Amino acid sequence: MNLNTLLANDNPHFTVFGVAIYYYAVIIVCGMILGIGVACLLFKRRNLPVDWVLDLVICVLPLAIIGARVFYCITDQVPISEWISGIRDGGLSIIGGVIGGAVGVAIFCILHKVNFLRIADCVVPALILGQGIGRWGNFVNQEVYGGVVTNEALQWFPFAVFIDKLQEWHYAFFFYESMLNLIVFALLFTFMWKFFKKPNGLALCGYLFAYGTTRSVMEPLRDGEFILGSNIPVSQVMAIIMAVGGVVLAIGLLIWNYKKHGKFVGAASGEPLAIMPRLYTKEQLKKMKQEEEAKKISEQKTEEPKPNAPPADDDPEK
DSSP states (O other): OOGGGTSOSSSOEEEETTEEEEHHHHHHHHHHHHHHHHHHHHHHHTTOOTTHHHHHHHHHHHHHHHHHHHHHHHHTTOOGGGTTTTGGGOOOOHHHHHHHHHHHHHHHHHHHTOOHHHHHHHHHHHHHHHHHHHTHHHHHHTOSOBSBOOOGGGOOTTTEEEETTTTEEEEOHHHHHHHHHHHHHHHHHHHHHHOOOSOTTHHHHHHHHHHHHHHHHHGGGBOGGGOOOSSSOHHHHHHHHHHHHHHHHHHHHHHHHHHHHSSSSSOTTSOOOSSOSOOOOHHHHHHHHHHHHHHHHHHHHHHSOOOOOOOOOSOTTO
């Protein structure tokens, strides 16, 4: 499949009112929008105010972009003068974005006084979906591919992808990773939709382990041009830390739940839910308080004794 038949050679894009809009950016934005939709569904499903998703996006998105850019620039030794000016030419790290986004989630949780693990469980399915979709940006940019495929019988998409600048077929690792991410999304979303037992944080553990494992395996198989770090494969090291961290965190959460509730999953007392109590926005709480006060006033008026009627006059002639 020759991408020249579909896209421009250099930084594929189209123009709107003279402004270049890159296909890579469009794909990333589509992934973000779908991710936000998934977060809304899970917030509603798990008794969290859907209105909070906007606050979450405001906290997470800027820090995720900053983290993705800074991590890439540091590991790829980009001059500080180009950290901002060169961003439209590409250069974002998913792992850096995850780190920045996690800081944003923590800030959101502090502001709304809600458990970090409870929110993270709703975020990670949306995150892995966005990552799965975003990998197709590598397709239009002809990047993040593997070694050369010399066997003509294997030179077909999506097993391999033709790279125009090299005039060679390479393993389509962006596609493999995209499909694995979408499978992980389906599993995590189903888990979050149907599983309501304690403890919170298990979906987060699943994400860390699954994505960390996928990335740690895929990273060394990429073309050397797309491996961050000159001496140490930083992304691979971080991915391994993520995978191990997911396992350790899961074990820790299960042990903690056992000590607190008498069972590794759920509670010995019979309480099945991990999503209680129901949380409300400030506006909802204010409205509920007003309704409660109005109800009390109404009940007080109902209970007030009626004034005694004047005595009847027995003499009609008087």
